[in-house]
Amino acid sequence: DAGVTQSPTHLIKTRGQHVTLRCSPISGHKSVSWYQQVLGQGPQFIFQYYEKEERGRGNFPDRFSARQFPNYSSELNVNALLLGDSALYLCASSLGLAGGDTQYFGPGTRLTVL
Amino acid sequence: RKEVEQDPGPFNVPEGATVAFNCTYSNSASQSFFWYRQDCRKEPKLLMSVYSSGNEDGRFTAQLNRASQYISLLIRDSKLSDSATYLCVVNPGPNTGGFKTIFGAGTRLFVKA
Numbered sequence: 001d002a003g004v005t006q007s008p009t010h011l012i013k014t015r016g017q018h019v020t021l022r023c024s025p026i027s028g029h030k031s032v033s034w035y036q037q038v039l040g041q042g043p044q045f046i047f048q049y050y051e052k053e054e055r056g057r058g059n060f061p062d063r064f065s066a067r068q069f070p071n072y073s074s075e076l077n078v079n080a081l082l083l084g085d086s087a088l089y090l091c092a093s094s095l096g097l098a099g100g101d102t103q104y105f106g107p108g109t110r111l112t113v114l
Numbered sequence: 115r116k117e118v119e120q121d122p123g124p125f126n127v128p129e130g131a132t133v134a135f136n137c138t139y140s141n142s143a144s145q146s147f148f149w150y151r152q153d154c155r156k157e158p159k160l161l162m163s164v165y166s167s168g169n170e171d172g173r174f175t176a177q178l179n180r181a182s183q184y185i186s187l188l189i190r191d192s193k194l195s196d197s198a199t200y201l202c203v204v205n206p207g208p209n210t211g212g213f214k215t216i217f218g219a220g221t222r223l224f225v226k227a
Binding site: 008023033035040041043044045048055056057058093097102103104106107108 | 118139148156157158159163201213214215216217218219220
């Protein structure tokens with residue numbers, strides 16, 4: 001079975017640009033969560049979506065937005081990129097809300113902002 | 115105070131050693147707890163869930179102390195392949211902001227021959 005997939009794997013952008021990252025969950029999983037991981041730190045929670053609705057939001061500015069589609073795939077959008085947005089962006093899927101369910105992570109998208 | 119704090123590490127241990135990691139959390143209403151493992155430049159992978167009664171999986175033992183608000187991970191008979199970053203994960207449960215998952219900063223483990 002396919003695991004969580006993310007695209008693209010790497011991305012280079014310049015300050016002020018916009019970026020869209022994509023995630024496909026494991027088949028049958030209805031929840032997708034997004035995380036930002038800066039080098040040397042643990043992943044920081046950005047959003048959780050379940051059944052196409054936002055169910056949780058971390059402490060990130062409004063430049064970050066996301067959505068989940070009817071097929072449970074998801075997009076993370078970041079506007080007006082800053083140098084500090086350079087990080088590994090991880091997507092995780094779970095069967096239900098990620099309260100007690102195991103989360104399975106994709107390989108991530110490495111974003112570099114110049 | 116950070117919501118989830120881990121031993122800073124790194125831990126450098128010889129093969130065969132026993133090593134223990136601790137993690138404290140600030141929200142006493144937290145509902146579920148996990149240990150994840152992350153290899154260099156890879157995604158985190160679930161190592162084990164942590165239950166109130168404690169649980170063991172081969173060489174790995176996890177324990178939860180709700181009264182003191184900490185969880186621990188014990189690795190016995192360390193292998194070279196155990197070298198990785200170990201992430202403590204806490205789910206506070208639904209709150210005014212909805213669900214969220216909190217990761218600690220991670221503890222690096224180096225097992226040497």
